[in-house]
Amino acid sequence: MLRSGAANHTIARELGLDKATPARYRAALGMAPVPRSAPNRCTLTLDEKFRQFVRVVDGGHMEWVGRHTKSSGTPVFSFAGRTVTARTVAFQLARGGAPEGYVTTECDHEGCVAPEHVEDEPGRNRLRAQLAALTGQESTRTACVRGHAAAEHRRYLPNGSPYCGTCQDMAKAAGRAAA
Numbered sequence: 001m002l003r004s005g006a007a008n009h010t011i012a013r014e015l016g017l018d019k020a021t022p023a024r025y026r027a028a029l030g031m032a033p034v035p036r037s038a039p040n041r042c043t044l045t046l047d048e049k050f051r052q053f054v055r056v057v058d059g060g061h062m063e064w065v066g067r068h069t070k071s072s073g074t075p076v077f078s079f080a081g082r083t084v085t086a087r088t089v090a091f092q093l094a095r096g097g098a099p100e101g102y103v104t105t106e107c108d109h110e111g112c113v114a115p116e117h118v119e120d121e122p123g124r125n126r127l128r129a130q131l132a133a134l135t136g137q138e139s140t141r142t143a144c145v146r147g148h149a150a151a152e153h154r155r156y157l158p159n160g161s162p163y164c165g166t167c168q169d170m171a172k173a174a175g176r177a178a179a
């Protein structure tokens with residue numbers, strides 16, 4: 001049985017031996033231990049772990065029932081000893097790659113973490129530009145008042161209203177410096 005590759009516990013059970021006996025003979029015969037199958041705990045994939053913390057609601061939206069960071073309320077969970085944000089993981093699950101910039105919910109269900117309902121910066125910009133065009137808010141200006149090229153720096157609010165992302169970043173930085 002040892003030579004056929006049977007596990008120690010199988011041999012012990014079939015032959016009515018003490019559990020330690022097959023291992024002792026295996027060692028005495030100079031045979032390597034049979035690799036144990038991975039233990040059940042900690043073997044959830046990132047996808048499975050993510051899905052433990054979501055509740056699917058009408059419209060395919062997913063509400064986060066896991067924990068949130070105290071500071072910003074960002075939905076997060078632990079995976080492989082690290083804290084990961086739910087929306088970033090959702091993005092990765094849907095697109096198969098890491099997001100560019102931060103990830104936001106882009107459907108109308110607040111806080112939704114459905115993989116198909118989140119976008120990274122380029123995706124968000126694309127969607128909101130379409131909304132701007134649909135709602136007649138798209139600007140024909142090619143640069144902002146400070147001369148930042150629209151093609152590179154233009155961003156949009158969730159309602160499709162365009163603004164200069166670089167000017168806003170500068171204003172935020174100035175606000176932080178003044179605080």
Ligand SMILES: [Zn+2]
Nearest residue numbers: 061107112117
């Ligand atoms: Zn949604």
Ligand SMILES: [Zn+2]
Nearest residue numbers: 144148164167
């Ligand atoms: Zn600007």
